[in-house]
Amino acid sequence: MSYSKSYFSTQFNLYYRPLCLYALRLLDDTDEAEDVVQDTFAALWEKRETRIEIADMKSYLYTAVRNNCLMKLRTKKEFDDVNELQLVDENIQNEDIARAELEAKLWKMIDELPERQREIFLMAKRDGMAYKEIAEETGLSVKTVENHVTRALKSLRQKDPNTFLFFFA
Amino acid sequence: MLSNENNLEKSVRFVARHYKPGIFNSENSLEKITGERKRFILRPFVWSGVAAVAVVLIIAGTIFLQPEQGKTLTADAFTTISVLPDETKITLQPGTTLAYDKNFGKVMRRVSLSGNASFEVSPDKEKPFIVHTPAAEITVLGTIFDVVSNENSTQLEVHSGKVNFAPADFPVSFICTKEMKANFDVEQKEITISSTESSCTINQTENRLAFSNSALGEVCRILQQYYNQPVSLTENERNIRLTSGFIDKNITEIIQIINLTLDTHIELK
Structure with a gap:
């Protein structure tokens, strides 16, 4: 089966970011995660004119990315028991995919926050800083910091009410 | 419900911890794969698009490393594809010579070439x-980049991964990452x-x-190397x-x- 560029780009847009987050969980390095995902798609693009048929594109992609990540870990020798990991976890777990999809959404939401709000949000969530500490760091008042974080959370919630209904209450 | 909440909180922290603007973005990356910068092109007939290839080196100089018991690869009339001992794939344009010595792959992987590859x-x-290259030494820490080089200048464009750019006889070196x-x-x-x-x-x-819109951390690193004096800066x-200029x-x-x-x-130490 040969597929068109538009089919390919649909798949790409659909799965690119979740796959990056999925790879990030395994590799813990954003550059490497993105490299693996790009290589996986590049290999897929190369195959477009061969007669290899891929019935379930989504599982194919997750499996390919997982295997490429494991290969990367093995070459880095940071993981002695990669083989074991592979055996134990032969099938991709649905909850891993669901988590990658959720985290991809979170990533996009953070991406879309106004810059100042994002900075403060990251200080709170990434660095685990208290509002008071953030206020000292940025020279803003505690109230302003609180407003920024609340507004960030609010805009996250607005963008995906299902996910966040119970979350930031 | 509580465990869901915990998982979400964990996910938020995980994403926040790794978040960098501008990456994991499908729009920026699709062209790289389907477009002109596609990797893995090893068939000579596709060569016509120069940008279709991972790395392009054009060097109008001589070979710097004389191979002892290494190997010299030459492409005469045709584009030639070779694989180095470390499985790096090279496409040599007609008239190009690439050399590596017997120590290739022992500690470092050094090559020198004349022509376009x-x-x-x-x-x-x-x-x-x-x-x-005559004007600079390029250390590959990642995967994809273009280099255009002659005796008077060297240009580097990084598409993915990390590349260390160290101009010859120059006090400052740079690690260039994607889009730099x-x-x-x-x-x-x-x-x-840039x-x-x-x-x-x-x-x-x-x-x-x-400097134009440069992060202060980077500015201080440059000052430190350029003036060879330790400079300190608070983390925040x-x-x-x-x-500024x-x-x-x-x-x-x-x-x-x-x-x-x-x-x-900022302080001078």
């Missing part, structure tokens, strides 16, 4: 892949590094430094942006100017 470097963090470009002019002793959001130019002949000021100033003056303008606390 494309590489897809096999990743190996322990053994950097180093390309010698570097250009070194030998005669002027001038280097320009990314999508910032740029900086250092001209050693005129003792001129210019590293991401403040600087746009300094002509024939000493490091004390420059630091004073930055501190006064940005209300920062």
